[in-house]
Amino acid sequence: MADPRSAALPLRVLGIDPGLAVTGYAIVDERGQGGALVAHGTVKSTTKMPRADRLARIFDATRALIEEYRPHEVAIEQQFVQENVRSAMAIGEARAAVMVAAATSGLPVFEFAPTSVKESVTGWGGAPKQQVAQMVLIAVGLTEIDGPADVTDAVAIALARIADARMEIAMARR
């Protein structure tokens, strides 16, 4: 069975590192052995806003990115290691705002554990943050990416999905 995505190459992925206070995002196109960074940035809010409005902001921003850049897929971090249930719930809420925006736009959502992202980008699931950031820069052919670590993480997540998709397509063509 042909992979429906193969018709849509080059693959464009919206990578998201979700957080209630800071959500990092990156639009990455498959290119060469890595990817091309099309757009990136953050969605921020403070505790001064009602929680529902903070989540609606993440939802609206994700919807706007999907409309403007028309990615084929959304890749999101799946972070279970949290200090406490309160912060786990906050991350879950931010994740859901993104997933609902993607699913109601008809886009598939791929979830990646942090170790999977590290392994995909550096070859080792225990790689330090610094090394992940360096490999991300090499993969997208840049010397720096402006913005906080959340943005670089979003690029890494998109690259992890692109690597998986590349593998899936190669397998389907064998």
Added chain:
Amino acid sequence: MADPRSAALPLRVLGIDPGLAVTGYAIVDERGQGGALVAHGTVKSTTKMPRADRLARIFDATRALIEEYRPHEVAIEQQFVQENVRSAMAIGEARAAVMVAAATSGLPVFEFAPTSVKESVTGWGGAPKQQVAQMVLIAVGLTEIDGPADVTDAVAIALARIADARMEIAMARR
């Protein structure tokens, strides 16, 4: 300052007990010393569906309830006591799907801890589930409410919000 909600009486509240597998909902109107149950039910999904689609179902159902019944407010349970971060994240995700649907519809969201709901409905924050269920039935003038405990909990949450709103309006009129 006049309470803007006082113009909208009788208050209609959408109460939600959020869960990834089962979300209970209830539309309750303020009436007499209690409320009138206008509609109630559940939104269900199984692990066979992608997580994003399960959340989109909760989002879509909440949006549909808001459109059909035009509640003035949404009241939702805020549950921090969880066995582990994984289940806390799942509840957070379901909560967010509801909150995003409410906020993007322009409705205010009121969050209640389970103990606050119990205290509001029975007068005691440590009341057993059975007693909460009995008091809910008395408040809405019914002998039974069909559906799982999630539905009764949703009614209780809506009643807790109605009790608070009644108090706020009484205070504003003094």
